Amino acid sequence: MDLRRSLNSDSSAPKIGLLALLSRFTILGLRRYPELNARIEDDEILMGPDVNLGFAAQTDRGLMVPVIHAAHKQSLEELSASFAERTGQARDGKLGIAELTGGTFTINNYGVFGVDGSAAIINHPEVAILGIGRIIPRPWIVEGDVKARPVTQLTLAFDHRVCDGGVAGGFLRFVADCVESPARALRHL
Numbered sequence: 001m002d003l004r005r006s007l008n009s010d011s012s013a014p015k016i017g018l019l020a021l022l023s024r025f026t027i028l029g030l031r032r033y034p035e036l037n038a039r040i041e042d043d044e045i046l047m048g049p050d051v052n053l054g055f056a057a058q059t060d061r062g063l064m065v066p067v068i069h070a071a072h073k074q075s076l077e078e079l080s081a082s083f084a085e086r087t088g089q090a091r092d093g094k095l096g097i098a099e100l101t102g103g104t105f106t107i108n109n110y111g112v113f114g115v116d117g118s119a120a121i122i123n124h125p126e127v128a129i130l131g132i133g134r135i136i137p138r139p140w141i142v143e144g145d146v147k148a149r150p151v152t153q154l155t156l157a158f159d160h161r162v163c164d165g166g167v168a169g170g171f172l173r174f175v176a177d178c179v180e181s182p183a184r185a186l187r188h189l
Contacts, residue, residue, distance in 0.1 A: 030171070067099060103123060137150055
């Protein structure tokens with residue numbers, strides 16, 4: 001949260017959304033654990049070099065999952081703008097089939113609804129989805145003392161046909177480490 005505030009302190013620069021920041025950490029995690037950046041089609045596991053990031057967007061027509069193709073090639077500002085653009089298009093009913101298909105991984109920020117945790121459902125034919133709960137102050141032990149800290153829950157659902165708990169746990173730990181200390185992500189950019 002401090003990093004986001006710092007990134008958005010320049011009033012002349014485009015604002016960085018929280019989803020873009022969390023997605024950047026997710027993309028870095030997918031680069032380390034590419035098994036989760038895949039699709040299953042005709043019983044074949046397809047892994048490619050691109051991270052085509054889907055994200056859950058609530059609209060008047062129900063849930064839609066727009067896809068940001070080649071999200072790994074976008075800067076943080078570009079990602080933030082892409083989320084805003086795709087969300088607007090989804091809510092206005094202006095997404096074509098190309099913007100709704102081809103995802104390799106989905107991120108779901110159900111925290112915007114005041115929800116702490118949820119069992120995210122994999123967006124078939126993808127093999128994994130990351131869910132993000134709300135960020136609220138909670139008592140946390142820091143250096144032996146109980147202090148209020150902003151805390152969120154991350155949830156990962158994944159297909160065991162593609163990887164085991166070691167890969168999934170490694171990915172989730174990596175993303176959580178980046179959330180806890182964003183400077184760690186700099187090593188992997």
